[in-house]
Amino acid sequence: MKRREFLGHTGVASLTLGLAGATAASDIPPPSADETRLAASIDVVEKSFAELAAALAAGTASSASLTLAYLARIDSVDRAGPTLRSVIATNPNALAIARALDEERRAGRVRGPLHGLPVLVMDNIETLDPLPTTAGSLALATARHDADAPLAARLRAAGAVVLGKANMSEWANFRSVHSVSGWSGVGGQTRNPYDVRRNPSGSSAGPAAAAAASLCAGAIGTETDGSVLAPASICGLVGMKPTLGLVSGVGVVPISPRQDTAGPMTRSVTDAALLLGAIAERPLDRPATPASLEEFRVRGLRIGVVAPPASAHLEVVRAWEDWQRVLKAEGAIVVEVREPKPLASVADDEFGVLLWEFKDAINAYLGRVRGKVGVSTLADLIEFNRRHAAEEMPIFGQDLFEQAQTKGDLRSPDYLKARAALDRAADRDGLAALFSQFKVDVLMAPGNGPAELIEPVWGDHYENSGGWPAIGSAAAIAGYPSLTVPAGFIRDLPVGVIFVAPRQRDGLLLHVGHAYERATRARRAPAYRSA
Numbered sequence: 001m002k003r004r005e006f007l008g009h010t011g012v013a014s015l016t017l018g019l020a021g022a023t024a025a026s027d028i029p030p031p032s033a034d035e036t037r038l039a040a041s042i043d044v045v046e047k048s049f050a051e052l053a054a055a056l057a058a059g060t061a062s063s064a065s066l067t068l069a070y071l072a073r074i075d076s077v078d079r080a081g082p083t084l085r086s087v088i089a090t091n092p093n094a095l096a097i098a099r100a101l102d103e104e105r106r107a108g109r110v111r112g113p114l115h116g117l118p119v120l121v122m123d124n125i126e127t128l129d130p131l132p133t134t135a136g137s138l139a140l141a142t143a144r145h146d147a148d149a150p151l152a153a154r155l156r157a158a159g160a161v162v163l164g165k166a167n168m169s170e171w172a173n174f175r176s177v178h179s180v181s182g183w184s185g186v187g188g189q190t191r192n193p194y195d196v197r198r199n200p201s202g203s204s205a206g207p208a209a210a211a212a213a214s215l216c217a218g219a220i221g222t223e224t225d226g227s228v229l230a231p232a233s234i235c236g237l238v239g240m241k242p243t244l245g246l247v248s249g250v251g252v253v254p255i256s257p258r259q260d261t262a263g264p265m266t267r268s269v270t271d272a273a274l275l276l277g278a279i280a281e282r283p284l285d286r287p288a289t290p291a292s293l294e295e296f297r298v299r300g301l302r303i304g305v306v307a308p309p310a311s312a313h314l315e316v317v318r319a320w321e322d323w324q325r326v327l328k329a330e331g332a333i334v335v336e337v338r339e340p341k342p343l344a345s346v347a348d349d350e351f352g353v354l355l356w357e358f359k360d361a362i363n364a365y366l367g368r369v370r371g372k373v374g375v376s377t378l379a380d381l382i383e384f385n386r387r388h389a390a391e392e393m394p395i396f397g398q399d400l401f402e403q404a405q406t407k408g409d410l411r412s413p414d415y416l417k418a419r420a421a422l423d424r425a426a427d428r429d430g431l432a433a434l435f436s437q438f439k440v441d442v443l444m445a446p447g448n449g450p451a452e453l454i455e456p457v458w459g460d461h462y463e464n465s466g467g468w469p470a471i472g473s474a475a476a477i478a479g480y481p482s483l484t485v486p487a488g489f490i491r492d493l494p495v496g497v498i499f500v501a502p503r504q505r506d507g508l509l510l511h512v513g514h515a516y517e518r519a520t521r522a523r524r525a526p527a528y529r530s531a
Contacts, residue, residue: 028096031068039068045214046525049113049271050290052217056105056116063098063105063116066217067161070118074164074215082196082528086209087120088136088187090164091129094118098161113274115159117217122207123165123186124172124222124253125262127152132371135253136170136184138391139384142371149251151220151262151279158278163216167206172227174203174255174358176396178459181205181231185392189454192235193526194493198451199460202231204239207265212236212526218266218275224255225350225476226448226468228263229484229498233447236486236494236523238272238513239265243503244479247279254365256357259476267523269293269485269514276506284507294518296511299331303512304440306337306471315490316446323446323487323497326519337438342425343470349422350477356415359404378405395456426477434471435502442512443500445469447484450493471500481506483513486522492529 031039042061044052055061071090078084091097101116121127124135126145134140148156155162167187173179182190182205190205192198193213200209204221208231211219221228223241232239240263247262254260264275273288286292305324308317328334359378366376375381382401385392408415434443448468452461475482480503484496497516501509517523 031064031095035062035064035068038062038065039072042066042069044069044073046267047214047217048268049117049217049274052117053113053115063101063161064095066116067094067098067118067163070163070216077213078210078215082191082193082213082530084191084193084196084209084213085188086167086190086206086213087215088123088134088165088167088184088206089131091131091162093129094161094163101159101161111157111159112278114155114278116161117159118161118163119155119275120163120166120207120210120216120219121152121155122168122204122219122221122262124168125149125152125220126251127162129162131165133165133253134186135172136168136186137381138185138388139375139381140369140373141186143369143373144371145251146370147251150248150281152251154279155220160278166210166219166221169203169205172203172222172224172253172255174224174354175398175400176459177399178396180395180454180456181460182209183395191454192451193528194236195451195529197453197530198493199234199454200231201234201448201451202229203227204231204265208232208235208237208239211265211267214525218264218271220262220275220279221265222252222260222262223476224259224354225347225473228265229472229482230448230468232265233484233496233498234449234451234494236526237265237267237484238269238486238517239263239484240272240276240506240510241476241482242276242280242506243481246281246481246506247276248281254358254361256354257361258357259354259479269510269517273510273514276510284510285505286507286511288507288510293511293514296515297331298327298512298515300333301442301512302333302335302438302440303327304335304337304434304438304443306339306443306445306469308446309469312446313450313490316449316495319488319490319495320446324444326516327444330515330519335438335440337434337440337443339470340430340433342429343474346422346426346430346470346477347468347473349418349425350473353415353418353422355400355404356407356410356412359407360410396459422477426474430474431471431478431480431500441501442509443471445471445498446487447472447496447498449495450490469498472498475500479503481509483509485513485517487520488522489524492527494523
């Protein structure tokens, strides 16, 4: 089946504002004249959660009108105009859900700060909406789910409108070492909204591009190693990878349950805190409310700074001292730290372990997927891609799939030995040693970026060259929370800084990130440059 035929058959690319969903399409009224008129009067660009909530409270916007406004913006920016391809599918039930939330508001029930706000979730997060959860692959085009993933259920309980599914690097960028970030068989190539010729980075490319372009109030991406933080950094966003286990991984297409986690991708730390608070399974170590974030100061806090890696862009290296001075000026105690030797090899050591874990996790996941998907094992996926190579492998292959397929089960002595060594290097001899030796509260390093050009022949270059900071990978491997915040621009392309805190210190991390954001105000809206 050709990709175009697939999209037409499933309706995945449809941006129709009328609804087809849990009930027949004819049962759901189309947008009314009042809804359409109000939607046309609303400017959603760069609006914070607080600004949108204030408009809802004042009656100058409704959830239905916000939903229509974002859908119209998806149509004009994502499918036309710059053509970002950041949204795989819009939810045909979104308007009906928004109307129901408006009724609740009129009845005096407001669930919280997300009530009525439209958000996008990455297309590897299961929802009960009449949409497939494809992980970007045509192999899952007909997959359906009769329940939300717990994190999606929490979003709904908080009053958020699941606007649709965001594009992603197919199989969360774990199909080939020569992949192009942001490409999937279902959604095509996601583009960076700051320069549409450039790579949006990481597997959460779609949520990053969509949130940066104000196609939603905020978005949820997922990370195994760098896949929330890297695209957020490159797309001028705040991205949060929470402590492993803080957000449920049930109902998310896996690479490794030992590392996988979902996290918020937003235009501010305050919005990230509100979104994380909605999807978290337990309270944070300190409440991260708008008021507490604004009151917090870093004075007296010890922040360990890690030098840029050798592969960092020269202009990032030059700017690094200035980025540190921001915290010094705020009263933080900035401590230069040296990475322990074990951190130098964690990314390479991680790769082998993930091959074992992916095979085990994806076989378990596919074994329970409903719908006539025709694949129930990794071996089936490999064969599917071979049969549909023109649609699934026009740019890069599936060498990671094939390597993973050769691995045994998780009882293998080779796996257990490699896993134990990786855990020691990333945690006990890595991050834990850094925090203990230098007695710091938080670590800081430059993020990746600026964005590279999309390169369909060679695949991603920058991320394969070691440009990602070792503490970022170590945090992903060891389950520590990490956060990226915009730091500035290199030739009009965003770059960010990364903060890492000990496990369960997610609240502290958000407060430090907000203090940095407040002092720099480094974010600016994308320009959609094309030349």
